[in-house]
Amino acid sequence: MSIRRESAGESSSMAASTGAPNSIRPxxxxxxxxxxxxxxxxxxxxxxxxxxxxxxxxxxxxxxxxxxxxxxxxxxxxxxxxxxxxxxxxxxxxxxxxxxxxxxxxxxxxxxxxxxxxxxxxxxxxxxxxxxxxxxxxxxxxNTPSLSDIKMRYGEALISQVLQTLACNTLHSVEERLCRWLLICRDRTASNTVPLTQEALAEMLGVQRTTVTASARSLQERGFIRYRRGVIECTDVTGLQETSCECYALMRDTFERLLPYTYTDPPKDQL
Amino acid sequence: MSIRRESAGESSSMAASTGAPNSIRPxxxxxxxxxxxxxxxxxxxxxxxxxxxxxxxxxxxxxxxxxxxxxxxxxxxxxxxxxxxxxxxxxxxxxxxxxxxxxxxxxxxxxxxxxxxxxxxxxxxxxxxxxxxxxxxxxxxxNTPSLSDIKMRYGEALISQVLQTLACNTLHSVEERLCRWLLICRDRTASNTVPLTQEALAEMLGVQRTTVTASARSLQERGFIRYRRGVIECTDVTGLQETSCECYALMRDTFERLLPYTYTDPPKDQL
DNA sequence: ACAATTCTGTTCGTAAGCGGACATAAAATA
DNA sequence: TATTTTATGTCCGCTTACGAACAGAATTGT
The missing domain is CATH 2.60.120.10 (Jelly Rolls)
Structure with missing residues (x-):
């Protein structure tokens, strides 16, 4: 409850999987x-x-x-x-x-x-x-053993993510971390479009807004992203990966190791 | 196994609680x-x-x-x-x-x-x-319900500590973080003596050794700590608390909330 | 007692990021 | 359309911390 409408502007490259958006559906x-x-x-x-x-x-x-x-x-x-x-x-x-x-x-x-x-x-x-x-x-x-198992694994994956973020925030530059964030977000949404303000990104990264702006501008100049008010688009994922710190890859790999998403493939579990 | 001797120099202010140290005991x-x-x-x-x-x-x-x-x-x-x-x-x-x-x-x-x-x-x-x-x-x-409960609580306390450390490392200065570390260490060991090199501290905090040295010197000048090769002594806890960020207090409080150590109260323990 | 190792002291140029301020532009709202 | 709000652009002085190097001092080992 307390939730009603759908925000505009989320459709772009994302709606592909389920077809055209439609608010009223069975x-x-x-x-x-x-x-x-x-x-x-x-x-x-x-x-x-x-x-x-x-x-x-x-x-x-x-x-x-x-x-x-x-x-x-x-x-x-x-x-x-x-x-x-x-x-x-x-x-x-x-x-x-x-x-x-x-x-x-x-x-x-x-x-x-x-x-x-x-x-x-x-x-x-x-x-x-x-x-x-x-x-x-x-x-x-x-009564749901597979979910129990997933809960345990996901718990570890979460902790792992937090631990890596801790190390990353401690050691890496804002630019590296910004790239990491964009890449992760891209994975989460399956879209190159990140509908966020630089201000919001700054708060999440725990840095100044002006620092994000500077990094964003630099990334745009190098052609890795393109942005306008409230939206960042990833235009060169490889470039972002190279500019990001290794934490992105580490986090991704750890997650896949703990929660391979072919999990259902055979009847129940493997690994 | 693979473990034999006791390190020297851990006795100082700590042995008070259990009496004189004695290496061979029943x-x-x-x-x-x-x-x-x-x-x-x-x-x-x-x-x-x-x-x-x-x-x-x-x-x-x-x-x-x-x-x-x-x-x-x-x-x-x-x-x-x-x-x-x-x-x-x-x-x-x-x-x-x-x-x-x-x-x-x-x-x-x-x-x-x-x-x-x-x-x-x-x-x-x-x-x-x-x-x-x-x-x-x-x-x-x-078969040990109280331990299960403690495991759950401690798990949350751990996560909470990691989360706070993440925020702290992201936002606070090396000096603040060093104070936090010393205070936490002091709680852990029940001793004002922290037998660690500045190099070790630097690695843990994820910063340069010279930065730790600079902070340590500054803290010593203000009379909060005194140090010699491989040892830091906390001489003014209040000063350290004031110089530390609020993360120390937050971490401590959260821990006490999740694991109040009066849990068994009666039988043994003091502290 | 001597050599080797390991810490700490210190210096210094440089880079990253803060913090604050103000201008401009794009949206949202009326 | 006019107004308000919100997001970005830009500038600048300042602080923190990096990174690298070297000297001196305390320990440890022999």
């Missing part, structure tokens, strides 16, 4: 949990168990899904869009610790522990998600 | 699991279950308890000393993501998940620990 189709990697990786039987409890919601940019100290009532499985976990340093100062998209979930790990959020969770890029009550999931989990 | 006493906070917080009945599997070991400075990609065979419950989790960026470049002492454990969380280490785990300051095979703990866990 629910059964819109519910399609074939867009969230964790759900994809879940064994069909377990997926069937989850299905009745999954509720489709729209993620609006800027929306705060959770805040520090708040009880985690829902687990979100994004189907599109990008969500940030932010850690608070001062009441008005936040740093992004983690980026979540259709490859993951919000609240799956912490939500089933103490049940209280350690981070502020904000929608950065509009999208859709399937959500489910944490309490329900907690009850179901013992 | 094992039953040395085993005393009343020094590790997680074990202290465990219900006596569960502790009795664990007891026979806990093996005392000495932690030698520089010792690598675990490395990236290695299977996690043991869970360590430090009784003294300080251990760092390091994330690798390049084969020769590491950043500390987490500091662990007698308030926590190594391998308790990740060790029982995929069982493969995401970090390099290194002993920074000599000490002792009780260790136990991960496989054994995994079997026992369902």
């Amino acid at each position: 629910r059964i189709f819109e519910l399609g949990n074939d867009q969230n990697r964790l759900l994809i990786a879940t064994d069909p039987q377990d997926r069937a168990t989850l299905q009745p409890f999954l509720e489709p919601v729209t993620l609006l940019p800027g929306e705060v899904l959770l805040d520090v100290g708040q009880p985690i009532d829902y687990v979100y499985f994004p189907q599109s869009g990008v969500i940030s976990l932010l850690t608070m340093v001062q009441p008005d100062q936040f740093v992004e610790t983690c980026t979540i998209g259709r490859e993951g979930a919000v609240g799956l790990v912490t939500g089933l522990g103490s049940g209280v959020s350690l981070s502020r969770v904000v929608v950065q890029i509009a999208g859709r998600a399937l959500r489910m009550r944490s309490a329900t999931l907690r009850e179901i989990l013992p | 094992r039953i006493f040395e085993l005393g699991n009343d020094q590790n906070r997680l074990l202290i917080a465990t219900d006596p009945q569960d502790r009795a279950t664990l007891q026979p599997f806990l093996e005392p070991v000495t932690l030698l400075p520089g010792e690598v308890l675990l490395d990236v990609g290695q299977p996690i065979d043991y869970v360590y419950f430090p009784q003294s000393g300080v251990i760092s989790l390091l994330t690798m960026v390049q084969p020769d470049q590491f950043v500390e993501t987490c500091t662990i002492g007698r308030e926590g454990a190594v391998g308790l969380v990740t060790g029982l998940g995929s069982g493969v280490s995401l970090s390099r785990v290194v002993v920074q300051i000599a000490g002792r620990a009780l260790r136990m095979r991960s496989a054994t703990l995994r079997e026992i866990l369902p």
Whole structure:
């Protein structure tokens, strides 16, 4: 609830997979949990168990899904869009610790522990998600072994991502980190278009807006990106990868190792 | 195994709590699991279950308890000393993501998940620990509800510490971070003496050695610390707290909230 | 006691990024 | 269309920290 419309401008190169956007659709189709990697990786039987409890919601940019100290009532499985976990340093100062998209979930790990959020969770890029009550999931989990396994793996993948981000923020330049962020975002959204202001990027990276502007300009001059007000487009992925630090590749590889997304391929699990 | 002697120079202000140091003692006493906070917080009945599997070991400075990609065979419950989790960026470049002492454990969380280490785990300051095979703990866990609970809480406390460190490293100056580190170390060891080289500190903080030297000199001039080759002594904790960023207090508070150490209150412990 | 090693002190030029300010331009709103 | 809001462009002085180099001092090992 509290969520209604779809943001404009998300269609561009992204709508390809499901066809033309259409706000009113039979629910059964819109519910399609074939867009969230964790759900994809879940064994069909377990997926069937989850299905009745999954509720489709729209993620609006800027929306705060959770805040520090708040009880985690829902687990979100994004189907599109990008969500940030932010850690608070001062009441008005936040740093992004983690980026979540259709490859993951919000609240799956912490939500089933103490049940209280350690981070502020904000929608950065509009999208859709399937959500489910944490309490329900907690009850179901013992009966859905594949999901339990995925939860464990995803928990480690998340930690791994945070650890790498920590090292990266500590050691690497803003330019490198900006490239990393754009590349990750690109993977999350399956789109070269990153609909974010430089100001938003600056806050996530924990740097000044002017520094982002300078980096962005430099990247544009080299032809790696092109940007206009509120949008950055990746025009040369190879260039971005070369300019980025190795953290992007490391994070990507670690994720694939922990959660290979051919997981369902055979009946259940391998590895 | 592979561990024998005790490092010199760890006694100073620390031996107060348990009386005069004595290297040869009846094992039953040395085993005393009343020094590790997680074990202290465990219900006596569960502790009795664990007891026979806990093996005392000495932690030698520089010792690598675990490395990236290695299977996690043991869970360590430090009784003294300080251990760092390091994330690798390049084969020769590491950043500390987490500091662990007698308030926590190594391998308790990740060790029982995929069982493969995401970090390099290194002993920074000599000490002792009780260790136990991960496989054994995994079997026992369902029968020790208080330990399960603690594992969950500690997992969150760890994540919280990493998140805060991430934000801190991203936003705060080396001086602030150095103060934070010293204060945390002081809590871990219950001693004002930090037996570490500036070089080691630099690597953990992910900065240049000369920068640490400069900060250390400045702190010494202000009377907050005093240092000599390989040792830093905290001489004015209040000064350090004021010079440190708020992250120290935040980390401390979060930890106490998630793992209040009056958990068992009555039987033993003080501190 | 001597040599080798390991820390620390110090210097210095340079680069990255901060922080603040102000102008301009594009959107959103009325 | 006019107005307000929001995003970007740009400038500049300043601080922090890097990076590299070398000297001196404390330890350790022999």
